[in-house]
Amino acid sequence: MDVLDFVDLERFPITDLDSPRGQAVIAEARQQVVSLGAAELSGFITEAGVAALVRDAEALAERAHPSGGMGTAYLETPSDEWPEGHPRRHRMKFGVRAVGYDIIPRTSPLRQLYEHPLVTNFIETILNRGPLFHYADPCGALNLAVMAEDDELQWHYDQTDFVVSLAIQDAETGGDFEMVPKLRSADDEQYDRVKRVFDGDHSEVVTLAMTPGTLLVFEGRNSLHRVSPIQGDTLRHVGLLAYDTKPNTVSSEHLRMNRYGRTEVFAEPPTTWPAA
Secondary structure, eight states: OOGGGGBOTTTSOTTOTTSHHHHHHHHHHHHHHHHHSEEEETTSBOHHHHHHHHHHHHHHGGGOEEEEEEEOTTSSOOOTTSOTTOGGGOOEEEEEEEEOGGGSOTTOHHHHHHHOHHHHHHHHHHHTSSOOEEOOOTTTSEEEEEEOTTOBEEEEOOSSSOEEEEEEEOOSBOOOEEEETTOOBTTBOOHHHHHHHHTTOOTTOEEEOOOTTOEEEEOOSSSEEEEOOOBSSSOEEEEEEOEESSSOOOOOHHHHHHHHSOSOOOSSOOSSSSOO
């Protein structure tokens, strides 16, 4: 089966974006990005496709490396130059598990979707930032993010201009993607509003449904966001598809060790885990 059979091509005709339907999808997605900072494309993957992705994710989950601790919204070590109680010094819990690209088999439908040029072209057309390149990082180009009970991602801003994710399986409870759209700008951090969110004021928070099969194109550098705490025995699975507007982007060995528990990478994805 061609992996594009898992895409609802009637609703999202990525094989013919010049068609009237294709142009309408692109226009709507771009408008969402302008107004909300995110294009939420629910139903991008068919029910049969979601079922295949769930089977794939459940098999991959045992390969996930856990990482966690306490972090800030700014993904930095807090400096004493900020006073006590300042948002830059506010630490919050995070916990997530990641399966790196280099150990995702070539038969994985998630990998095949990420590597398909028409999927890349679709995302590139929505973002309208010029050519997109797959991340060159052998671990970070594609991840399966696995979250179990008590895992969560703290309120934070991304350090990249955009992130593309594919919802595969919901947790029983929690695991909501919550955001405050375009909270800060390049010249105004809006610390007072950030602090109100940290203090529990969710009047500006938008929750995106992220039902399984949803493709999310998210500009998270200026939109504060988090994944709420997971509850229950069902794992939350999300594919993280990494692109950049410049070629040959890679991560540091420090980041690899923190996220994947290793710095060595596989030249060819193993078919079993642990690798022989």
